[in-house]
Amino acid sequence: MDLFYPVQIFVNWLVYSIFSLKQVSILGEAINFFIYDSIKIFILLAVIIFIVSYIRTYLAPEKVKKILSKKFEIFGNMTASTIGIFTPFCSCSAVPLFIGFVESGVPLGVTFSYLIAAPLINEVAAALLWGLFGWKVALLYIASGWIISVFAGFILGKMHLEKYVEDYVYKIKIKKNLKLEKKTQKERAKEAYQEVKSIIRRVFPYVLIGIAIGAFIHGYAPENLLTKIAGKGNWFAVPIAVLIGVPLYSNAAGIIPIISSLIEKGLPLGTALAFMMAVVALSLPEIIILRKVLKIRLLIIYVAIVTAGIIFTGYLFNWIL
Secondary structure, eight states: OOTTHHHHHHHHHIIIIISOOOTTSHHHHHHHHHHHHHHHHHHHHHHHHHHHHHHHTTOOHHHHHHHHHTOOHHHHHHHHHHHHHTSOOOTTTHHHHHHHHHHTTOOHHHHHHHHHHHHHSOHHHHHHHHHHHOHHHHHHHHHHHHHHHHHHHHHHHHTTOGGGBOGGGGGOOOOSOOOOOOOOHHHHHHHHHHHHHHHHHHHHHHHHHHHHHHHHHHHHSOTTHHHHHHSTTOTTHHHHHHHHHTTOOOOHHHHHHHHHHHHHTTOOHHHHHHHHHHHHHSOHHHHHHHTTTBOHHHHHHHHHHHHHHHHHHHHHHHHHO
């Protein structure tokens, strides 16, 4: 039985009995979708953020940098990408850590693997995908994002592009006292709980807006509109979705409800995920911030490699699913 089946029963009772909306009406379906997805998503957010934040209390920045600096070749990229899964940063907030890694001597390619993985393999997105589409889709999302970040970073490292990082990055003085603090389990749990409150407080308006847009699409969008524009028969649907996603900026929690509704209306899963990956991993704000630390040539190469990886993932998902 669906874990959230009791929630759906409650929402059905609330919408169709208390609000007296017709079950077969467009408005009734839209309101039902909005309330159900709101409850479901915030439960998933609270649980997954708590777990990831608790794990993060064991990962001090200085310790992470030492781990990465000791790895060689692709193993360093694999380690950085794996760590990126457990660091709940958006693409912009990952940039300061990128600077710290480069300055402290972590290889550039390994650092890029982390920079790509941190926003791309989003723990919130994985949790929501699991809840909406099942564990297989969530696992494929994590695996594809991890592979993209590992090989994109590895390729960038092999190109020896260090000279295209702005000179001042290597001259930044960082604090050397970033050591892992000894904390009790209670203190770690309290810190994770505070992180849950902080993140949900920041993202809940965007989540609700995303769910509202998703509910509108769910209830009112023409059934065949998206299948005609970006259906399986449109070979260019995936790169078009990526190009549309790059100028936008949102966290995965805000974009997932929209993705869910688009998929229900006929948008192929791979196309939808490529759009989401472009929004969270290649956002325009991130590119603007990265320009302050990367020279144009390296920035273009970085964007091109990540874009190619996302497009490949979109086609792969459409082919598999």
